[in-house]
Amino acid sequence: MPTTTRRSTRATGLAGLLVAGLAVCAVITGCTPAPTSDDGSGSASGSAAPAGSPSASSGSTPSASSSASAPVVITIKLVDGTVSPNGSKIDVRRGQTVRLDITSDHDDEVHVHGFDIEIPVTANTPVTKEFVADQPGSVEIESHEPEKIIAIMNVR
Amino acid sequence: MITASLTALAVRTGGFVLVPMHGIGNRRDLPLPFGFVVGGAAAALVVSFVVLFFAWRSPRYRPLLDPLARQVSDVLTAVVDARGFRIAVRVVVLLVYLWAGLALFAGQDLLTNPVFGFVFVWMWVGLVPLSLLLGPWLRVTNPLRTLHRGLCALARTDPDEGLATLPARLGCWPAAVGIFGFAWLELIQPDRTTLPVLRVWALAWLVLLVLGAVVFGRRWIAAADPFEVYASAVARLSPWRRVDGRVTLVNPLAGLTASTPPPGSAAVVAALLGSTAYDSFSNTTFWISTVQDSTLPPELWQTGGLLVMMLAVGLSFGLGTVLMAPFTAPRRRAVELPRLMAPTVVPIVVGYAIAHYATLLVVEGQRTAIHWSDPLGLGWNVFGSARMGVNASIYDHPTAVAVVQVVAIVGGHVLGIVAAHEKSLQLFAPAGADGRTAPGAEPGLRTVVLGQLPLLVVMVFYTCAGLLLLFSP
Ligand SMILES: [Cu+2]
Numbered sequence: 119m120p121t122t123t124r125r126s127t128r129a130t131g132l133a134g135l136l137v138a139g140l141a142v143c144a145v146i147t148g149c150t151p152a153p154t155s156d157d158g159s160g161s162a163s164g165s166a167a168p169a170g171s172p173s174a175s176s177g178s179t180p181s182a183s184s185s186a187s188a189p190v191v192i193t194i195k196l197v198d199g200t201v202s203p204n205g206s207k208i209d210v211r212r213g214q215t216v217r218l219d220i221t222s223d224h225d226d227e228v229h230v231h232g233f234d235i236e237i238p239v240t241a242n243t244p245v246t247k248e249f250v251a252d253q254p255g256s257v258e259i260e261s262h263e264p265e266k267i268i269a270i271m272n273v274r
Numbered sequence: 275m276i277t278a279s280l281t282a283l284a285v286r287t288g289g290f291v292l293v294p295m296h297g298i299g300n301r302r303d304l305p306l307p308f309g310f311v312v313g314g315a316a317a318a319l320v321v322s323f324v325v326l327f328f329a330w331r332s333p334r335y336r337p338l339l340d341p342l343a344r345q346v347s348d349v350l351t352a353v354v355d356a357r358g359f360r361i362a363v364r365v366v367v368l369l370v371y372l373w374a375g376l377a378l379f380a381g382q383d384l385l386t387n388p389v390f391g392f393v394f395v396w397m398w399v400g401l402v403p404l405s406l407l408l409g410p411w412l413r414v415t416n417p418l419r420t421l422h423r424g425l426c427a428l429a430r431t432d433p434d435e436g437l438a439t440l441p442a443r444l445g446c447w448p449a450a451v452g453i454f455g456f457a458w459l460e461l462i463q464p465d466r467t468t469l470p471v472l473r474v475w476a477l478a479w480l481v482l483l484v485l486g487a488v489v490f491g492r493r494w495i496a497a498a499d500p501f502e503v504y505a506s507a508v509a510r511l512s513p514w515r516r517v518d519g520r521v522t523l524v525n526p527l528a529g530l531t532a533s534t535p536p537p538g539s540a541a542v543v544a545a546l547l548g549s550t551a552y553d554s555f556s557n558t559t560f561w562i563s564t565v566q567d568s569t570l571p572p573e574l575w576q577t578g579g580l581l582v583m584m585l586a587v588g589l590s591f592g593l594g595t596v597l598m599a600p601f602t603a604p605r606r607r608a609v610e611l612p613r614l615m616a617p618t619v620v621p622i623v624v625g626y627a628i629a630h631y632a633t634l635l636v637v638e639g640q641r642t643a644i645h646w647s648d649p650l651g652l653g654w655n656v657f658g659s660a661r662m663g664v665n666a667s668i669y670d671h672p673t674a675v676a677v678v679q680v681v682a683i684v685g686g687h688v689l690g691i692v693a694a695h696e697k698s699l700q701l702f703a704p705a706g707a708d709g710r711t712a713p714g715a716e717p718g719l720r721t722v723v724l725g726q727l728p729l730l731v732v733m734v735f736y737t738c739a740g741l742l743l744l745f746s747p
Contacts, residue, residue, distance in 0.1 A: 200566070200567070201566065204562070204563040204566055204567065205559045205561075205562025205563045205566060206559055207305070207559055207746075207747075231300040231301070232300045232301040234300070253301075253666075253669060254304065254669050254670060254672055255301035255302065255303070255304060255669045255672075256301065256302040256303060256304050256305065256746075257300065257301055257302070258300075266566050267562050267566070270557070270559075270562075272304055272305060273304075274304050274672055
């Protein structure tokens with residue numbers, strides 16, 4: 119009998135601790151969305167810059183203004199079969215305007231997944247496309263010739 | 275609510291259905307907020323050590339199943355075993371696959387063809403919730419088995435008998451290779467959402483499995499069909515189990531630790547976990563830019579990355595379990611332990627699957643259901659779903675999705691370590707003749723802690739890695 123009691127006490131204690139652990143997790147996690155969204159609105163350029171830095175050497179660091187109405191500008195260069203930015207993550211707030219400034223040394227197509235925007239690109243002719251990121255989610259911006267991921271846009 | 279968002283969607287897209295230009299799942303989940311990663315990892319760590327030091331010290335679910343931990347249903351057993359019921363469910367599932375086959379071989383090569391969603395979403399992702407809920411449903415209704423049974427009936431042979439004997443050592447190793455194959459198709463195969471490519475894979479699957487069943491008997495299907503083996507692995511976590519031939523409702527943890535997995539089971543869970551991990555890893559900026567900067571073909575990198583992920587999981591799991599050997603009583607050979615412990619990773623596999631693919635299942639699953647009415651692209655509306663819209667409002671609740679992801683991964687981890695704890699104790703404490711733990715054979719604290727520590731560390735690593743990969747830097 120004593121062992122059974124001890125066992126059940128232990129089991130109850132364990133269950134309690136599991137719940138407590140998950141509660142701690144919930145509390146910690148429940149607090150975070152605020153700072154995250156602050157990050158997006160307060161210093162959008164700050165959060166976009168590190169994401170773009172791997173490809174900063176080519177001077178194409180995506181920049182975003184801190185003002186709500188200012189668009190997020192992504193400068194895209196398609197040269198010699200390479201893409202710049204090269205798979206960077208870019209934070210965009212929902213409802214913000216995104217502007218793509220594209221230059222390419224060949225005829226291509228830039229495709230914004232999720233929003234299903236396809237932008238035909240002519241060799242050596244800069245093209246600009248603006249759209250409103252009106253739906254949250256993570257979407258790829260890719261080139262089709264060759265098929266490469268230029269950037270991943272995190273709209274939240 | 276639903277109508278409102280559907281209308282919004284229809285307005286936004288200028289039509290009823292969002293048609294993706296290529297590929298399935300054009301939108302993915304947002305990265306997990308970093309606080310969620312830290313919180314989840316901390317919770318996993320705390321719970322792990324609490325279980326290690328404070329949970330029960332003597333096996334709870336031995337022999338097989340405590341009468342307290344089960345509920346037998348004779349009515350359910352009678353229904354499930356009724357010949358008419360079996361034939362009916364087999365026919366229904368076979369018809370579903372035939373319908374998909376019609377779309378595959380006679381449909382149009384467009385993303386509105388439902389076969390793509392059927393294979394990548396309904397079959398591969400959908401089998402997880404179905405197997406959790408219904409147990410080994412695919413083993414009963416697998417269309418490959420139905421087909422093989424039909425062939426055997428025509429030839430008047432016994433489906434269990436083949437021309438050769440499948441070596442028992444092979445276990446489910448062929449299925450581990452099959453899971454690698456499917457993961458390669460799903461994540462690497464160029465033009466995977468075009469009909470010619472998918473036809474080749476589907477035919478290869480059909481021919482290899484049915485021909486193998488003719489040669490080795492239908493045991494081959496349990497050994498080699500990646501879908502059935504995946505479903506059976508997940509079904510171990512379902513509350514349904516046969517005990518003495520009767521359908522029984524059991525504590526899933528008891529069911530998990532009572533299973534005797536075949537050889538290759540560790541490879542199967544490693545392949546499953548590794549493929550999900552690679553799917554996330556391949557979305558990081560580091561990986562994308564590395565592959566795109568290289569002059570080597572991307573498929574080479576991707577295949578290497580997938581293999582490395584699967585091997586990393588397999589080797590770490592192998593190491594964590596092999597180190598348990600000195601503590602086992604009666605002493606087990608080290609090579610047996612990965613297989614014996616493999617079912618305890620199933621909750622982690624399921625947690626990963628939910629965290630990665632729940633949104634995909636909800637959104638693309640709906641899209642597949644819509645296209646399901648018109649397999650040939652002729653404007654049919656056979657099931658009345660053709661004019662429905664996809665409700666993608668799940669994307670409007672990124673915080674809720676993130677909470678589900680963390681709870682799935684951490685919850686899977688908790689179930690995994692509790693199952694591993696119980697299974698370890700069963701291996702550390704010799705059983706008497708009645709199948710119960712022999713009196714006085716309870717392992718000491720040193721054995722309990724040291725024996726489990728390596729695997730516990732490995733599981734914590736999987737969980738933290740899983741959370742970090744969802745953060746997707
Ligand atoms: Cu595209």
